[in-house]
Amino acid sequence: MLGIRPPLIIASGPGGYGEYLNLINSKCLGAYTLKTVTYKPRSLTEAPRMAFGSFYLINHIGLENPGVDKFLESLRLGRYDGIFKRTKVILSLGGDDLKEYLKITEKVKPHVDRFVAVEYNFSCPNVTKGGFLLTAKADDWARLLGRIRELLPKTFLLAKLGIEGILIERAAGYVNEAGWEGVTLVNTVRGLHMNPDGRILLGGLSGPILKPISLRAVYEVRKRYQNLYIVAAGGVYSASDAREFIAVGANAISVGSALFKDPNVIEEIGKELGGVVK
Ligand SMILES: Cc1cc2nc3c(=O)[nH]c(=O)nc-3n(C[C@H](O)[C@H](O)[C@H](O)COP(=O)(O)O)c2cc1C
Secondary structure: OOOOOOOOOEEOOOOOOOHHHHHHOHHHHEEEOOOEEEEEEOOOOOOOOOOEEEOOOOOOOOOOOOOOHHHHHHOOOOHHHHHHHHHHEEEEEEOHHHHHHHHHHHHHHHHHHHHHEEEOOOOOOOOOOHHHHHOOOHHHHHHHHHHHHHHHHOOOEEEEEEEOOOOOOHHHHHHHHOOOEEEEEOOOEEEEEEOOOOEEEEEEEOHHHHHHHHHHHHHHHHHHOOOOEEEEEOOOOHHHHHHHHHHHOOOEEOOHHHHHHOHHHHHHHHHOOOOOOO
């Protein structure tokens, strides 16, 4: 079990590298996932990078991050110490291909004990390489899961999955077979937003529109794999959303897009989950 109380997590991405800690009551939070760090640095995508629809947010931020070397340098220099003092931290990792996932694992290995878990992002839809495309070659991906397990035998490993690529139930099966502790369900789904001026934004959909998809993913994976720790992600905007995810088998709830609407939602959900710690 992931020792977090309450079982409420800031999802990777919307919270950046701890920026929201100043806007939320961290006592109501179990852990904070940092934005995905990739093997190579990734630069800013072109504007518009985000748009809000009635029931969704769409973004094409595309895993913008400093890359693992700069990230580790900042970690060593203590730039993230403020986050560690206030809450438990989950590291999120990504890469362009299977080799980069191994190389980034080797680089972070000496530092993983600072994190309560390491989440591998196998599902970003906003990239041309890596992301959910990795799971398409399921055998190679399964071997990668096994190698990461060998490299980090004692770390709480979470695989972040999406509904694109192979069936999520099947993907969770590979994660289970590789002896990983859990899965985070789900990442954003590719979508298109049409601006009133006709400009098109292609990106990852998040927010309330994802909730029924994510609920079903949690339900299906829990039905098959009792041992896997499941972090739910997708459209959690209220305490009652969180209750629904717990009811279908989630062990922990993560909140992403709702932070943009009202960071106070963390306190509401955290209080709700105070008594549901698993
Ligand atoms: C602006 C933004 C950036 C994101 N960046 C990442 C990321 O770096 N890594 C990742 O695993 N997921 C990322 N996500 C996906 C979220 O972690 C989450 O899985 C998804 O948004 C669904 O949850 P939500 O509806 O609560 O936002 C991002 C989402 C948004 C909205």
